[in-house]
Amino acid sequence: MIRMLLRVLGHHYARPVRRTIALMTATAIAEGLSYALLVPMLHALLTGDTTAARPWLIAFATAVAAYAALRYAADLSGFRVGTTLLRGTYRRLGDHLARLPIGWYAPGRVGEVSLLASRGVLQAMSVLAHVLSPYIAAAVTPLTIVAVMLAYNPPLGLAALLAVPVVAAIQHWTGRATNAADTERHHRDQQATGRVIEYLQTQPVLRAGGRTTERFTLLDDSLRELQHASRRSTLSALPGVLGLTLTVQAILTALLILATHLALGATIGPAEALTLLVLATRCADPLLSLGDIGGQLRGARAELTKLDTLLRTPPLPEPPDPIEPTRHDLEFDSVTFRHGDHTVIDHLTLTLPEGHRLAVVGPSGAGKTTLLHLLARFHDVNTGAIRIGGTDVRAIDTQALMARIAIVFQDVYLFDATIEDNIRLGRPAATTAEVRAAATAARLDEVIERLPDGWATPVGEGGTLLSGGERQRVSIARALLKDAPIVLLDEVTSALDPANEAAVHQGIERLMAGRTVVMVAHRLRTVRNADHIAFLDGGRVAEEGTHDELLRRGGRYAAYWNLSMTPAAPE
Structure with missing residues (x-):
């Protein structure tokens, strides 16, 4: 998706975009590492060793402060780059539309371009400012916590690691399952926008025909089809959301059973088992948010695809060595x-x-x-x-x-x-x-x-x-x-x-x-x-x-x- 974004905007935006993504990734890792410091701190507190807990508490506070600073820098960079990208997108879109052949502007293009230039561009360019940071956090922070669990207790860490491909498979399956429905919804949305514009532009004709009080059938049908397409799009995403929720809950249950088994077998102590489970639960919230964030990303990607298609429409070629005519016959x-x-x-x-x-x-x-x-x-x-x-x-x-x-x-x-x-x-x-x-x-x-x-x-x-x-x-x-x-x-x-x-x-x-x-x-x-x-x-x-x-x-x-x-x- 980032490659498509840079292709749409031009690679001169690559450096600020990559810097922002690096900041967001560092922020997600810092969040996961700060949770890692909870393990020795909670272990010391649960065993009654407050003296040993003090340095870990200071380290935890320092890590949280570092995370907060990184989060501020990443969010600020995301908003700034997002604003720059939005301005650059509108400029490039306007320049490209001005160079397209007049024949490209068929009647159906009005609704398509209107929708893309307003809501579509905003949705696509809001990725860096609003969507990418929580998505990276939802993916990277749990992976960091899993790495910490592997270091503290390999059996529990390995059990958590086995869940990674399962979650990734569910996300991939959800994206494929909703793709057709999302495409239809975008198409119906575009048609409905065109019908609304048509309805407003044809008011003199409708009123001259005495149709001021009855409903405009073409617009009604288009809005009804949009409603049905939106319902199908929502229903197609529901199995993936439920599947992700059930999978995360099943993983947590499995980790709880495994930790209990290890504690009863004296492989690990109760305090260590409890602290590792605290880490496991911190993976749950980000993973559960993947369903909603994934939907936003798919919507933004669909708009980016349409924008990319539009910008790839070849304009009339400019001559490499233009000639200035001296006559006007x-x-x-x-x-x-x-x-x-x-x-x-x-x-x-x-x-x-x-x-x-x-x-x-x-x-x-x-x-x-x-x-x-x-x-x-x-x-x-x-x-x-x-x-x-x-x-x-x-x-x-x-x-x-x-x-x-x-x-x-x-x-x-x-x-x-x-x-x-x-x-x-x-x-x-x-x-x-x-x-x-x-x-x-x-x-x-x-x-x-x-x-x-x-x-x-x-x-x-x-x-x-x-x-x-x-x-x-x-x-x-x-x-x-x-x-x-x-x-x-x-x-x-x-x-x-x-x-x-x-x-x-x-x-x-x-x-x-x-x-x-x-x-x-x-x-x-x-x-x-x-x-x-x-x-x-x-x-x-x-x-x-x-x-x-x-x-x-x-x-x-x-x-x-x-x-x-x-x-x-x-x-």
């Missing part, structure tokens, strides 16, 4: 991209000179948005290449690539901060004047004027305190502030009212001026002024040309255009 060279067994983009070839506008249109599922994702390198192509200025995007450093691209999506997510904070994400070092200018160009100034706190108005989680059009204007202002030479637009006006659509269009025109632009749109009115139009169908370019050329051909694009120009039938 675009080329899709026989690009193919598959998602699972489904081919989304199929040997697609397109070119766009620098400073020109490419409009990508076509039916839903044709691969339009995927094309933008591939250009921004949210995924890597399976075959072919995408080039910026003649340089493959895979040969460009990720930060350098993203610095050249401004993206405005249809679904805008704003962070729970002020409007100014959200605009500054485009270029954090921008001056206040530059932020204000970008907002004005995006027609956001008129929105800010009517907000109660102006620029300091919080937008809420996801920007829920703003309308869709207002969020889109913030996104455009953010892209304008970034001032990137390449602009990607994805259905930015498809769900806006006429007033917001007109304002957003003005902002978009300012954003596109003088830049290389790839836009995806369903409303064909927005693409008629593009320098080049590509009609996608089934991941292939079915037609391409200018707006007028495509209309004269009378093909798929012309049919789409005529359909979009047809007025809606009166009701």
